[in-house]
Amino acid sequence: MYLVQRRGELRVPCQRTKGHNIGKKLEADSKRLERISNQGPTQINQQAFSEKDHEDISPALSREENSMLNPIFDGQLENVIYERASEPAFIGEASCAAFHNRILQCLDDSYPLATVAFSNYYRVPRYQQLSLDPRTDFPESTHARLLLNVARRFIGSYPLPLLEASFMREVDVVYRKEVMPSDLWLCKFYSLLCLGEIYTNRRGVGDNRVPGTDYYFKAVNVFREAFEEPSLLQVEVLILLAWSSNILGRVMTAFSYIGNAMKIATSMGLHRSASKLITLSPAERECRRRTWWVLYFLERVSASKLGQPITIRDKDIDVELPSMDGLTEEEKTDFLDPIPMVANVKLGRIIGNILTDIYGIPERTNGLYIHRVYTIFKKLRAWHDELEPTVRLREQNTPRPVLSLHLAYNECIIQTTRPIHLHLFKAQFRPNCNSTTPRAQRSNTLSPITLALADSCVHAAQASSRIAEGLFLDGSLATFGYWDAHHFFSAALILVISLALKPDAATSDALNVLLAVLQSMKKDGNVPSVDYCERLSHLQERVAILRNKCQLEGSLVTTNTSSDSPQAAESAGSQQDNPANRAQSFQTGTNLHNDQGIQSTPEKSIVSGSVDIFDNPIIGNFLDDNQAPWPDMFTGIWDLDESRLED
Known part of the structure; x- marks a missing residue:
C-alpha cells in the first residue's frame, strides 16, 4: 500500500477486498500457521567449512566439529515481545543483557528480563x-x-x-x-x-x-x-x-x-582516503582521519555493548590510520600521540569481527563456532603481541587510557568465550533435567580445549577485576563512567557463574572487588550501576539457592579445569579440595551487600591486570597447530539438541 499526499491531504487507496474474501483469507492463513506450528523443527544441513571461505583455517576437525553451532543460540528466548506492554526492544545476543537473561533462563523464569536500556x-x-x-x-x-x-x-x-x-x-x-x-x-x-x-x-x-x-x-x-x-x-x-x-x-x-x-x-567521505583531495592541508587531512577513527571505535564498542550489528564493513574503509606525518611542530600541538588511537582502532576491528562472526545469524556464519573462536583468538593474540611499549600495562603508574584499552581487550576475550561458559553452566545446573547420565560423567567428558577456553573467560574477568581495584585505589576510577561500569558488570557475570561451577578463593576475591566497586559507584550516583547491582544481587541469590539445592540432592559436581593450564594450576590449591572451604568461598563471593569494601593494599601492582591467555599451552597448541585433529569427545558439548544434552 502506498500513502499519497497532495496539498496537505493524506489519501489511502480504497480497500477493494470484500468482507467475505477477507474472512476466507484469514481462515486459510490460520490453518496454514497451525500446520506449520505442528511440524517439528527441520534439520538444517550445514555447509561444509572450506579453506576457501576463510584465510585462517583452524585445526582439522571431525565432521561433528565442523557442524557445531554457537551455544549462545541454544534455546532462543520466547515470548519476549508479547510480554511487553510498550514497544519491544531488540536485545542482541552480544549484549550483557542477553547473556544475563540466558543465565536466568536456567534459574528463574519469573524474574523480569533485562534490557540494554536503563x-x-x-x-x-x-x-x-x-x-x-x-x-x-x-x-x-x-x-x-x-x-x-x-x-x-x-x-x-x-x-x-x-x-x-x-x-x-x-x-x-x-x-x-x-x-x-x-x-x-x-x-x-x-x-x-x-x-x-x-x-x-x-x-x-x-x-x-x-x-x-x-x-x-x-x-x-x-x-x-x-x-x-x-x-x-x-x-x-x-x-x-x-x-x-x-x-x-x-x-x-x-x-x-x-x-x-x-x-x-x-x-x-571520511571513511575514504583523502589523498586525492589536494586542496586539503596535512593538518586538515589528519583531523578528518582522527575524527573518523574516533567515530569508528565508538560505533564498534557501542554496538558491542548493545548487541547491535555494525554500521559499516571494514572492507569499505580505506582511510589511513592516524599519524603525525607531514605536520609542522605547531600543528602537532593540536594532536595527541597517535599510538593509543591506533591500538584502539585495531581492537575495534576485532570487536566488529566478534559481532559478525561469534554473534552473527547462525545460518549466515554456517554456525561454525569453534572455527570463529580460533580466528578471533589468533587476531587477539597478534594485537596483544604487537602493542607498543607505551600502551602496555606497567608495573606502576599505568596511564588511565591504557587501562581503559586493556579493559576493552579483556572484554573481547570474555565476549568470545562466554558462550562456552554459559553452556557449561547450563549443563551443570539445567533445571527440570530428566537426564539419566550423572553430572559427574557429563563433566568428565569435557575436552581440555573446551575447559581451557572456559578458563580464559574467567582469567580475563579476573584481570578486569584487578584493573578495577587499581583504579579504585589510585583514585582514577571514573565514578560516573558508563564504560567502566559495563566492563565491571560483564566480568562480574562471568565470575558469579564460575564460582557456581568451581568455587575458588581467587575467583571469590575478584568478584568481591567488582561488587564493592560497583556498589561504591552506585552510591555515588552512577546511573548504570543501579541496574547492574540489582541484576547481580538477584543472580547471586538464585545461583546460591540452586547450588545449595544440588548439594542437598548430592548431584553437584565441580567442573574441573585443565591440568595443563598454568593459570588453572595457580588458582587451584589445597583450599579448593576442601568442600567446606569451597562453600565458604562461594558464599563470600555472593555477598553483594557486604560493605567491607576493597581490602587490598596500595602496594599491589596494577600490572596484575595484564592477562596473557595465550601462555596456556593448550590454547597455544590450538592456535598454532593447523593440522592435528582434536579428539572426537571435543564435539560432545556442542550438540544443541536438548534431548542429547540430557542423555
Whole structure:
C-alpha cells in the first residue's frame, strides 16, 4: 500500500477486498500457521567449512566439529515481545543483557528480563525550562578552562575529538566577545564542560544526580540538525553528545547520535582516503582521519555493548590510520600521540569481527563456532603481541587510557568465550533435567580445549577485576563512567557463574572487588550501576539457592579445569579440595551487600591486570597447530539438541 499526499491531504487507496474474501483469507492463513506450528523443527544441513571461505583455517576437525553451532543460540528466548506492554526492544545476543537473561533462563523464569536500556535514565527538560540562556550565560572563564582541561585529560586519549590548542584559542575569542559562536560550536563547548564536570566530581551533586547535567541539557537544546550541510564539527558534536548520553543512562539516545554521525561522516567521505583531495592541508587531512577513527571505535564498542550489528564493513574503509606525518611542530600541538588511537582502532576491528562472526545469524556464519573462536583468538593474540611499549600495562603508574584499552581487550576475550561458559553452566545446573547420565560423567567428558577456553573467560574477568581495584585505589576510577561500569558488570557475570561451577578463593576475591566497586559507584550516583547491582544481587541469590539445592540432592559436581593450564594450576590449591572451604568461598563471593569494601593494599601492582591467555599451552597448541585433529569427545558439548544434552 502506498500513502499519497497532495496539498496537505493524506489519501489511502480504497480497500477493494470484500468482507467475505477477507474472512476466507484469514481462515486459510490460520490453518496454514497451525500446520506449520505442528511440524517439528527441520534439520538444517550445514555447509561444509572450506579453506576457501576463510584465510585462517583452524585445526582439522571431525565432521561433528565442523557442524557445531554457537551455544549462545541454544534455546532462543520466547515470548519476549508479547510480554511487553510498550514497544519491544531488540536485545542482541552480544549484549550483557542477553547473556544475563540466558543465565536466568536456567534459574528463574519469573524474574523480569533485562534490557540494554536503563529505566533510571535522565530525561531532558524542554528549552523553556532552562534557567539560563545557553547563548549568553557562560561559566566564569577560569572555571571553564579548568573543566576543559579535565575533559581533555580524561577523554583525550580514549579517544575523542579535541584539537587542544585551536579550540582553546576559540574559547578565548568567544569569551572576549569578538565573535558570536554558532549553535554547533556552543553544543561542543557545553558537551566538553559537561564531561569536565563529570570527571571532576567524585560524588553526585544535590539529590545525588550526575554532575554536569545542566551543561548537557544546554548542549542538547542548542543542538540543531543540519543534515543537508554536513560538517566535521557536526560529527564531533554528535560524538560528544553520545559520550555524555551514555553516562546519563541514555544509551539508546547515544546509539542514535552515533548512527547519525556515521551517516554524516560517510556522506562526507571520511571513511575514504583523502589523498586525492589536494586542496586539503596535512593538518586538515589528519583531523578528518582522527575524527573518523574516533567515530569508528565508538560505533564498534557501542554496538558491542548493545548487541547491535555494525554500521559499516571494514572492507569499505580505506582511510589511513592516524599519524603525525607531514605536520609542522605547531600543528602537532593540536594532536595527541597517535599510538593509543591506533591500538584502539585495531581492537575495534576485532570487536566488529566478534559481532559478525561469534554473534552473527547462525545460518549466515554456517554456525561454525569453534572455527570463529580460533580466528578471533589468533587476531587477539597478534594485537596483544604487537602493542607498543607505551600502551602496555606497567608495573606502576599505568596511564588511565591504557587501562581503559586493556579493559576493552579483556572484554573481547570474555565476549568470545562466554558462550562456552554459559553452556557449561547450563549443563551443570539445567533445571527440570530428566537426564539419566550423572553430572559427574557429563563433566568428565569435557575436552581440555573446551575447559581451557572456559578458563580464559574467567582469567580475563579476573584481570578486569584487578584493573578495577587499581583504579579504585589510585583514585582514577571514573565514578560516573558508563564504560567502566559495563566492563565491571560483564566480568562480574562471568565470575558469579564460575564460582557456581568451581568455587575458588581467587575467583571469590575478584568478584568481591567488582561488587564493592560497583556498589561504591552506585552510591555515588552512577546511573548504570543501579541496574547492574540489582541484576547481580538477584543472580547471586538464585545461583546460591540452586547450588545449595544440588548439594542437598548430592548431584553437584565441580567442573574441573585443565591440568595443563598454568593459570588453572595457580588458582587451584589445597583450599579448593576442601568442600567446606569451597562453600565458604562461594558464599563470600555472593555477598553483594557486604560493605567491607576493597581490602587490598596500595602496594599491589596494577600490572596484575595484564592477562596473557595465550601462555596456556593448550590454547597455544590450538592456535598454532593447523593440522592435528582434536579428539572426537571435543564435539560432545556442542550438540544443541536438548534431548542429547540430557542423555
